[in-house]
Amino acid sequence: MAGGGQLRADGDVRERAETYLRLLAESELRHAAGSPPIRRPGVGNASLPLRAAYQLLPPAAALTARAVRPLDPLVRRVLATRERVQGRALPAAGQAARRAFGASSGLAVAVSTPLRAVERAGWQVRRVVRGESARRSHGTEPAREGLDRVGRLASDFAAAELVDRTAAESIVDGLESALAARSRLEPRGPGWAVRRRIRQQRTSPPAGPLVAIPLGRPVSVPSEDGPIQLVLLALVLAPDRAEVTITGRLPKVADGMARERHRHWSGPLTASATDDRGASYRAHFVGGWDESRLDGALSFQPGPPPGAQWLDVKVGESDPVRVQASGSQAVTAELGEKPASPVERFIDSRAERFLSNRWLPGAGDGVAVPEAIGPLREVGAVSRESPALQRLAALLRRLGSGCPEVEDVPSSDLPEPWASVLDSQGSADGPSGVSPLAVIFPEIDGTRCVLTGLRSEPDSATLQLVGWGWPEPVFSRGELTEPFSVWARDDAGRWHIAASTGGGFGGGHAHVTLRLTPPVHPDATALEITLTGYSGQATATVPLTWQGQP
Amino acid sequence: MTAPWWAALGPAEAAVRCGGQQHRLRWEAGRLTAKDHPDAEGELVLGTLGGDQPDCIRLLSAWGEHSDDLNALMLGPRSAADTLTVDVAEAERLRLGPVGWVGYAPLTGGTRGAAPARPLTWGELWFRTLRSFAVNARGLPRGSATWGPGRAAVSVVSAQVTSQLISAAGSRQGPRGPRAFLPGAGQDLDRELARRAELLELLALGPAFQFRLCATVAAAWADREPGPARPALTAALAGRVAPAVASWLGADADAVQVSLADEQGGLARDGDRWRAGMRWVAAVWGAGLAVIDGNLVVDVTRAEYPEAHVLALDRPGGKPTPTAVAVQCEGAADSPQGPRWRIIGP
Numbered sequence: 010m011a012g013g014g015q016l017r018a019d020g021d022v023r024e025r026a027e028t029y030l031r032l033l034a035e036s037e038l039r040h041a042a043g044s045p046p047i048r049r050p051g052v053g054n055a056s057l058p059l060r061a062a063y064q065l066l067p068p069a070a071a072l073t074a075r076a077v078r079p080l081d082p083l084v085r086r087v088l089a090t091r092e093r094v095q096g097r098a099l100p101a102a103g104q105a106a107r108r109a110f111g112a113s114s115g116l117a118v119a120v121s122t123p124l125r126a127v128e129r130a131g132w133q134v135r136r137v138v139r140g141e142s143a144r145r146s147h148g149t150e151p152a153r154e155g156l157d158r159v160g161r162l163a164s165d166f167a168a169a170e171l172v173d174r175t176a177a178e179s180i181v182d183g184l185e186s187a188l189a190a191r192s193r194l195e196p197r198g199p200g201w202a203v204r205r206r207i208r209q210q211r212t213s214p215p216a217g218p219l220v221a222i223p224l225g226r227p228v229s230v231p232s233e234d235g236p237i238q239l240v241l242l243a244l245v246l247a248p249d250r251a252e253v254t255i256t257g258r259l260p261k262v263a264d265g266m267a268r269e270r271h272r273h274w275s276g277p278l279t280a281s282a283t284d285d286r287g288a289s290y291r292a293h294f295v296g297g298w299d300e301s302r303l304d305g306a307l308s309f310q311p312g313p314p315p316g317a318q319w320l321d322v323k324v325g326e327s328d329p330v331r332v333q334a335s336g337s338q339a340v341t342a343e344l345g346e347k348p349a350s351p352v353e354r355f356i357d358s359r360a361e362r363f364l365s366n367r368w369l370p371g372a373g374d375g376v377a378v379p380e381a382i383g384p385l386r387e388v389g390a391v392s393r394e395s396p397a398l399q400r401l402a403a404l405l406r407r408l409g410s411g412c413p414e415v416e417d418v419p420s421s422d423l424p425e426p427w428a429s430v431l432d433s434q435g436s437a438d439g440p441s442g443v444s445p446l447a448v449i450f451p452e453i454d455g456t457r458c459v460l461t462g463l464r465s466e467p468d469s470a471t472l473q474l475v476g477w478g479w480p481e482p483v484f485s486r487g488e489l490t491e492p493f494s495v496w497a498r499d500d501a502g503r504w505h506i507a508a509s510t511g512g513g514f515g516g517g518h519a520h521v522t523l524r525l526t527p528p529v530h531p532d533a534t535a536l537e538i539t540l541t542g543y544s545g546q547a548t549a550t551v552p553l554t555w556q557g558q559p
Numbered sequence: 560m561t562a563p564w565w566a567a568l569g570p571a572e573a574a575v576r577c578g579g580q581q582h583r584l585r586w587e588a589g590r591l592t593a594k595d596h597p598d599a600e601g602e603l604v605l606g607t608l609g610g611d612q613p614d615c616i617r618l619l620s621a622w623g624e625h626s627d628d629l630n631a632l633m634l635g636p637r638s639a640a641d642t643l644t645v646d647v648a649e650a651e652r653l654r655l656g657p658v659g660w661v662g663y664a665p666l667t668g669g670t671r672g673a674a675p676a677r678p679l680t681w682g683e684l685w686f687r688t689l690r691s692f693a694v695n696a697r698g699l700p701r702g703s704a705t706w707g708p709g710r711a712a713v714s715v716v717s718a719q720v721t722s723q724l725i726s727a728a729g730s731r732q733g734p735r736g737p738r739a740f741l742p743g744a745g746q747d748l749d750r751e752l753a754r755r756a757e758l759l760e761l762l763a764l765g766p767a768f769q770f771r772l773c774a775t776v777a778a779a780w781a782d783r784e785p786g787p788a789r790p791a792l793t794a795a796l797a798g799r800v801a802p803a804v805a806s807w808l809g810a811d812a813d814a815v816q817v818s819l820a821d822e823q824g825g826l827a828r829d830g831d832r833w834r835a836g837m838r839w840v841a842a843v844w845g846a847g848l849a850v851i852d853g854n855l856v857v858d859v860t861r862a863e864y865p866e867a868h869v870l871a872l873d874r875p876g877g878k879p880t881p882t883a884v885a886v887q888c889e890g891a892a893d894s895p896q897g898p899r900w901r902i903i904g905p
Binding site: 031192 | 633642755789
């Protein structure tokens with residue numbers, strides 16, 4: 010359930026919403042059942058031994074794996090430890106540790122190698138026998154489309170807190186299983202359930218102090234393709250991690266294949282640091298990049314102790330740069346009033362998608378009413394008097410859309426931020442530069458985050474965010490469901506809406522790049538940033554101190 | 560309705576592999592029995608205490624476990640024409656459970672990527688997400704997604720991360736590419752998968768057993784307060800009433816509105832809707848009696864297989880008429896199409 014709070018819609022509405030969803034699933038199943046079933050992979054004319062292997066090996070592999078399952082955690086831990094010890098990121102293990110490690114590593118390999126071999130053999134035989142099946146469809150078109158429709162509405166109803174997340178998933182799973190049981194979809198193995206568990210894992214925000222110090226220090230890191238121009242944005246010290254966030258420009262490479270050599274930049278961006286007490290630390294790069302740009306952080310393991318005053322940070326072969334590690338100058342965002350009801354908030358978030366997505370290539374001018382609006386009205390979750398629905402209707406009319414779903418809904422005035430974004434779309438007057446930030450947001454919807462930098466370009470700007478428990482955005486059919494609404498207003502009066510453009514998610518940690526639309530006003534000297542979730546919203550104002558674009 | 564819900568359902572048998580032999584499971588009068596295990600109860604107790612459990616006994620136990628499982632109604636057939644293709648192999652695949660690794664989209668190349676947060680710990684996975692209206696995730700070949708501002712891309716797993724995961728964890732590489740570790744494949748997940756596998760195994764016993772399992776579940780809910788299960792029960796009812804009414808009317812099933820009745824009456828027209836309790840699913844639909852010779856059966860009043868006395872509508876807007884029906888030939892209950900009923904008198 011979004012927001013983690015109690016469902017707030019009326020009980021009858023919730024029951025109608027779940028019934029609607031389940032009846033939709035029934036209808037989609039019926040329609041899909043009218044289409045021909047998918048072709049099941051078969052052994053065809055394969056030889057007898059191959060057919061036998063096809064049937065026997067994978068189950069045998071699975072049984073073997075099951076038998077050694079109690080050993081699995083040990084095996085995996087040992088192998089991972091070996092990787093770490095042999096890798097570059099950690100100092101070498103001590104003698105005793107190496108001896109103990111060597112013994113257990115041997116055990117791990119002894120157990121895991123034959124297991125993998127059996128499993129590989131099983132899979133390889135299946136591949137040989139299947140042949141064409143590797144390219145087969147994973148389901149019939151009506152089945153896939155129906156499942157998508159139910160999935161999207163389930164997700165929307167869950168976001169509007171009309172059904173709880175578990176019930177929504179159960180309905181979609183039920184339909185998918187029913188379709189698979191009728192050969193309209195490829196049946197899924199047990200992996201899907203576990204994958205979902207991973208996606209659902211969210212780390213609680215760290216207990217303890219969160220420190221963020223703006224830096225704004227340029228660094229030039231030599232690499233074989235030329236210097237990587239970085240700006241150290243901010244130092245973030247949390248109980249569970251210590252990071253220096255960075256943004257940078259990669260050297261131009263004429264030959265694309267040359268770039269291919271760098272499947273990742275953790276090599277050139279390996280970092281080290283020494284604190285004022287002489288203790289040294291190693292760090293590695295986390296984040297992402299494209300052809301020319303790089304965003305992320307240098308992550309220290311372990312981090313400096315609380316008493317450290319400063320760090321001399323050396324990135325790759327660059328000269329060391331001294332950064333202060335104490336005396337936090339972070340701006341703390343203030344919690345504001347609780348947002349409207351989840352349904353209203355949901356409708357507003359869908360309206361905001363129109364604003365935040367208009368810059369995307371292929372978005373075009375076509376505007377369609379969000380598909381959940383009809384069902385929301387049908388189950389009585391929203392009426393034509395809803396302020397959010399009236400705002401949406403006003404926006405759609407402003408964008409020239411005559412959607413029948415909101416034809417009877419009167420327009421309200423467009424909120425000032427929305428009107429501002431529409432008025433400024435197409436602007437390309439943003440300054441070029443980077444402004445380090447250190448804005449700490451309070452916990453909202455079980456998530457904490459720190460904004461660590463703003464990078465401005467003529468046609469857009471991006472915010473760098475470090476988060477704990479920040480949910481992975483859900484991408485489905487060309488749309489991204491944002492966990493939060495992020496708005497900014499510069500002191501020149503221009504509003505900006507933020508939307509995720511990239512991010513790394515893992516272990517409950519996140520590095521997210523948020524694109525601001527439209528670009529920052531050229532005269533702006535400060536930015537007011539508001540983050541809104543289902544359980545609350547917080548706002549902070551930060552000065553902009555521009556530095557040259559790396 | 561005075562007849563027990565199972566009175567119009569004939570016996571059914573299925574052959575199952577048990578201890579290397581072919582054994583028989585028999586359903587009769589609402590009960591499932593293992594014909595080749597005279598002391599099934601004793602074996603059941605032994606199995607519960609940790610002893611070896613023969614497959615027949617395991618299936619008996621599973622039948623009991625799922626006798627009120629609404630998932631059976633979600634997966635099970637909606638009509639005689641609704642054919643399930645589940646087989647024991649699929650159930651077995653689920654029953655064996657995840658072996659600890661699942662696949663993520665492999666990255667087949669490209670110049671963009673992501674790097675891990677630190678030397679990888681279990682369960683950590685890094686990938687990048689990018690939004691775009693221009694790209695439909697399914698439209699992209701697996702692994703061709705890219706990352707970068709303003710680029711049409713979705714979600715990728717760094718090849719670097721993947722390769723580290725593989726080498727670090729000794730993972731296998733299946734036909735769908737690199738695989739990543741799954742932490743927490745814990746007891747809940749095992750139990751969930753085991754329950755799904757059991758249900759598939761029961762459905763794999765064949766159409767006769769599929770209908771009987773659904774009827775058993777419907778009967779279990781017929782006398783209960785629906786509570787939070789009302790939406791699921793309504794959908795289960797609608798999924799079975801709508802095709803029957805639609806075939807009787809010659810209409811589109813989507814146009815048939817159905818609601819769950821609180822009282823235990825038969826199927827009845829209520830304005831523009833059809834109303835029924837779950838007992839209709841158990842006693843009428845489960846017995847394959849929904850539509851007989853152009854008559855819509857709304858209730859069973861008395862039954863002793865292979866004969867039944869029912870109330871049926873012969874035309875829309877008409878009144879239910881007492882009708883006697885009988886199964887055309889013995890043993891038809893086991894056929895994939897279900898028993899073939901015919902009217903033998905008023």
